[in-house]
Amino acid sequence: xxxxxxxxxxxxxxxxxxxxxxxxxxxxxxxxxxxxxxxxxxxxxxxxxxxxxxxxxxxxxxxxxxxxxxxxxxxxxxxxxxxxxxxxxxxxxxxxxxxxxxxxxxxxxxxxxxxxxxxxxxxxxxxxxxxxxxxxxxxxxxxxxxxxxxxxxxxxxxxxxxxxxxxxxxxxxxxxxxxxxxxxxxxxxxxxxxxxxxxxxxxxxxxxxxxxxxxxxxxxxxxxxxxxxxxxxxxxxxxxxxxxxxxxxxxxxxxxxxxxxxxxxxxxxxxxxxxxxxxxxxxxxxxxxxxxxxxxxxxxxxxxxxxxxxxxxxxxxxxxxxxxxxxxxxxxxxxxxxxxxxxxxxxxxxxxxxxxxxxxxxxxxxxxxxxxxxxxxxxxxxxxxxxxxxxxxxxxxxxxxxxxxxxxxxxxxxxxxxxxxxxxxxxxxxxxxxxxxxxxxxxxxxxxxxxxxxxxxxxxxxxxxxxxxxxxxxxxxxxxxxxxxxxxxxxxxxxxxxxxxxxxxxxxxxxxxxxxxxxxxxxxxxxxxxxxxxxxxxxxxxxxxxxxxxxxxxxxxxxxxxxxxxxxxxxxxxxxxxxxxxxxxxxxxxxxxxxxxxxxxxxxxxxxxxxxxxxxxxxxxxxxxxxxxxxxxxxxxxxxxxxxxxxxxxxxxxxxxxxxxxxxxxxxxxxxxxxxxx
Amino acid sequence: xxxxxxxxxxxxxxxxxxxxxxxxxxxxxxxxxxxxxxxxxxxxxxxxxxxxxxxxxxxxxxxxxxxxxxxxxxxxxxxxxxxxxxxxxxxxxxxxxxxxxx
Ligand SMILES: Nc1nc2c(ncn2[C@@H]2O[C@H](COP(=O)(O)OP(=O)(O)OP(=O)(O)O)[C@@H](O)[C@H]2O)c(=O)[nH]1
Ligand SMILES: [Mg+2]
Numbered sequence: 001x002x003x004x005x006x007x008x009x010x011x012x013x014x015x016x017x018x019x020x021x022x023x024x025x026x027x028x029x030x031x032x033x034x035x036x037x038x039x040x041x042x043x044x045x046x047x048x049x050x051x052x053x054x055x056x057x058x059x060x061x062x063x064x065x066x067x068x069x070x071x072x073x074x075x076x077x078x079x080x081x082x083x084x085x086x087x088x089x090x091x092x093x094x095x096x097x098x099x100x101x102x103x104x105x106x107x108x109x110x111x112x113x114x115x116x117x118x119x120x121x122x123x124x125x126x127x128x129x130x131x132x133x134x135x136x137x138x139x140x141x142x143x144x145x146x147x148x149x150x151x152x153x154x155x156x157x158x159x160x161x162x163x164x165x166x167x168x169x170x171x172x173x174x175x176x177x178x179x180x181x182x183x184x185x186x187x188x189x190x191x192x193x194x195x196x197x198x199x200x201x202x203x204x205x206x207x208x209x210x211x212x213x214x215x216x217x218x219x220x221x222x223x224x225x226x227x228x229x230x231x232x233x234x235x236x237x238x239x240x241x242x243x244x245x246x247x248x249x250x251x252x253x254x255x256x257x258x259x260x261x262x263x264x265x266x267x268x269x270x271x272x273x274x275x276x277x278x279x280x281x282x283x284x285x286x287x288x289x290x291x292x293x294x295x296x297x298x299x300x301x302x303x304x305x306x307x308x309x310x311x312x313x314x315x316x317x318x319x320x321x322x323x324x325x326x327x328x329x330x331x332x333x334x335x336x337x338x339x340x341x342x343x344x345x346x347x348x349x350x351x352x353x354x355x356x357x358x359x360x361x362x363x364x365x366x367x368x369x370x371x372x373x374x375x376x377x378x379x380x381x382x383x384x385x386x387x388x389x390x391x392x393x394x395x396x397x398x399x400x401x402x403x404x405x406x407x408x409x410x411x412x413x414x415x416x417x418x419x420x421x422x423x424x425x426x427x428x429x430x431x432x433x434x435x436x437x438x439x440x441x442x443x444x445x446x447x448x449x450x451x452x453x454x455x456x457x458x459x460x461x462x463x464x465x466x467x468x469x470x471x472x473x474x475x476x477x478x479x480x481x482x483x484x485x486x487x488x489x490x491x492x493x494x495x496x497x498x499x500x501x502x503x504x505x506x507x508x509x510x511x512x513x514x515x516x517x518x519x520x521x522x523x524x525x526x527x528x529x530x531x532x533x534x535x536x537x538x539x540x541x542x543x544x545x546x547x548x549x550x551x552x553x554x555x556x557x558x559x560x561x562x563x564x565x566x567x568x569x570x571x572x573x574x575x576x577x578x579x580x581x582x583x584x585x586x587x588x589x590x591x592x593x594x595x596x597x598x599x600x601x602x603x604x605x606x607x608x609x610x611x612x613x614x615x616x617x618x619x620x621x622x623x624x625x626x627x628x629x630x631x632x633x634x635x636x637x638x639x640x641x642x643x644x645x646x647x648x649x650x651x652x653x654x655x656x657x658x659x660x661x662x663x664x665x666x667x668x669x670x671x672x673x674x675x676x677x678x
Numbered sequence: 679x680x681x682x683x684x685x686x687x688x689x690x691x692x693x694x695x696x697x698x699x700x701x702x703x704x705x706x707x708x709x710x711x712x713x714x715x716x717x718x719x720x721x722x723x724x725x726x727x728x729x730x731x732x733x734x735x736x737x738x739x740x741x742x743x744x745x746x747x748x749x750x751x752x753x754x755x756x757x758x759x760x761x762x763x764x765x766x767x768x769x770x771x772x773x774x775x776x777x778x779x780x
Contacts, residue, residue, distance in 0.1 A: 076723045076724065077723040079719055079720075079723060107749070108727060108748075108749035108750055109749075110727075110748050110749060110750065111724075111750065113727070114723070125686060225715070237680055253715065254715045254718055254719070257715075257718070257719050257722065258711070258718060258719075258722050258727070259721055261719075261722035261723060262722070262727040262728060262729070265725060265730070287751070290733075290737070291735070291751075292742065295736055295744060297738040297741070321722075377709060388753075390744055392744065392751065392753040395741065395742045395753070396740075396741040396742070399755070404740065404755065405753070405755075499717050499720050499721075499755060499758050500753065500754065500755030500758060501720060501721065501724055501752060501753070501754050501755070501758055502752065502753045503750055503751065503753075504744065504751040504752065504753055505751075506751075581724070626691050640749070
């Protein structure tokens with residue numbers, strides 16, 4: 001294999017001399033895994049369709065040459081039905097990759113081949129990569145690569161991203177495609193009935209020389225009624241706009257699209273006949289059996305709740321003792337070791353280190369075990385394939401607030417962290433659904449909030465702590481319903497309600513590597529956050545609590561107290577330190593603890609949570625936890641919301657959460673006090 | 679292929695029924711997709727094109743259904759499943775051929 005760049009016709013991509021290779025394919029076929037195998041850059045992988053929602057580019061260096069590899073969001077076609085499909089198509093049209101690698105699942109290749117049928121008319125150099133070779137082999141699927149190659153007219157390779165097999169052949173195929181700028185054979189036959197119309201469109205679009213794609217392809221898409229392509233034609237060649245409008249054939253698009261889709265599937269069937277031999281009973285017996293139980297109409301939802309409860313139980317059981325140990329033994333030891341070393345330093349510096357840095361960041365780091373256990377559980381659930389079932393189970397509930405079960409998946413991610421939940425909302429099929437998912441994401445009890453709650457609850461409620469935590473999580477989830485209902489009613493209706501149609505991947509054993517990677521990535525993100533934002537905030541809060549006189553109760557922070565105290569009293573919190581701590585949680589949820597740590601100080605013999613518990617009525621303890629769980633999204637989430645749907649909605653989200661949390665907190669306080677007295 | 683605007687063709691009288699009425703374990707051949715442009719397109723992309731064979735895996739009379747379409751397992755909202763018209767395949771042990779659907 002020679003050096004690729006020298007043999008290509010890359011004149012249209014002027015931006016890079018290194019050839020750009022796009023990984024395109026249906027969801028969940030292993031594009032991100034392949035991207036990782038090629039570039040060494042890790043991306044979120046897991047067993048449910050729609051994880052990747054943004055483009056990512058990485059360099060792949062090999063002895064044979066160098067490529068820029070782009071990992072695209074999964075897409076079933078180039079029809080532009082959802083945000084990620086549009087994003088993939090926009091990339092193909094605007095960036096014009098030098099090679100498109102269509103990734104298909106070797107064990108279930110229909111959707112990948114359909115996409116190939118849709119891509120071929122674009123006339124880009126194309127390679128078909130059949131991934132999951134290991135799965136296909138294990139299921140007894142026979143694949144005749146040579147026959148497929150001849151039939152399709154593009155290089156076809158068998159790879160296993162999981163095992164790193166076939167990458168060499170893939171690189172060769174890419175180089176081969178680069179040296180031959182056009183696929184030798186075009187895509188499926190166009191049904192006879194549309195030939196005439198198509199020819200008319202093509203003649204019209206031929207007059208537009210500024211199109212970034214062949215007129216024949218544009219004609220096909222205009223015939224199908226493709227909004228993105230039509231818009232591009234109108235933008236590049238405004239002189240054709242009028243004619244485009246008059247020639248539009250009313251409802252013809254629908255029929256054209258259906259006929260063309262049928263033709264593509266007929267083409268797919270032919271390819272399957274030529275190149276694949278499947279075992280007689282292709283069904284995955286294990287998946288069928290598990291689905292009988294896990295998607296059961298009566299058992300499905302309770303099982304989901306049990307799974308969730310199990311995750312929290314594990315967190316309590318495994319992580320909390322470790323977390324306590326870190327806090328008392330490790331931090332206490334560190335403090336004792338530091339005291340003599342700090343003796344020569346000025347008093348304020350001693351206080352800064354011992355109170356600000358140690359009790360702030362140290363406490364946050366003691367969340368480490370909690371997050372590690374939580375992320376592990378989440379990663380396992382994801383990799384076994386349970387996530388897609390969660391969408392199925394939740395569909396009926398989500399449909400009540402006008403959303404599809406698919407939208408629950410990014411929300412489910414929100415159990416880990418709200419930021420990926422907000423970003424993941426792109427998998428929604430409509431603008432309204434996406435906006436709703438973005439606004440609902442902060443209701444998901446993220447691990448940072450869970451860490452705060454699991455930290456405080458045992459001291460607040462003793463043996464009842466797990467029940468209280470369970471109640472808090474349920475409350476957050478229940479809050480989704482009325483808020484969702486209101487948003488659904490209040491936001492303008494869209495003409496087409498979102499359709500729910502989603503692939504259910506087969507169940508399989510979780511791969512330790514994938515799980516470990518997921519945990520590692522998330523923990524690293526948490527630590528970098530703790531190391532920067534939280535350290536700064538902890539020190540900042542310490543400074544506010546120390547200056548001007550060195551006495552907390554005369555500090556700047558304490559002067560905030562009187563402003564916030566009435567609000568706190570309304571919620572039953574007799575102590576001004578609580579609303580202040582809550583306020584600092586805006587920067588990062590974990591700050592609640594860090595700030596409390598600074599304000600209450602470390603005392604030998606009792607933990608921070610106990611100190612806080614002492615000053616609060618049980619009803620106020622509960623209301624504090626309720627408000628904490630529902631309080632305004634953290635700074636990172638707000639900035640993600642702004643990035644995704646704009647500043648206006650970010651502000652709206654903050655106000656919404658503020659209102660909901662205070663309302664829920666007040667209701668809790670007065671409700672509980674009325675019951676238990678006091 | 680039957681058209682959306684010929685509802686008289688899509689009725690239970692000629693052996694057709696919505697996919698949503700297919701009992702668990704039954705198989706059928708897709709005949710047509712009703713409904714708006716957006717839905718019809720989306721369904722077609724997922725392989726619900728005339729002539730495609732589906733098997734009902736999970737249907738409890740309410741809520742979404744689970745079907746098998748070729749080698750793919752799909753969850754489908756009830757509303758969507760009601761818009762896919764199918765002709766059930768009558769299990770005849772000897773001849774497992776498909777009835778013509780055009
Ligand atoms: N057995 C096996 N599993 C694989 C292979 N490639 C990927 N997987 C697994 O398939 C699942 C999906 O992989 P991803 O790389 O996330 O797929 P994707 O195409 O990026 O998915 P989306 O981003 O959702 O479109 C993950 O659980 C992977 O570990 C493979 O070659 N063999
Ligand atoms: Mg991906």
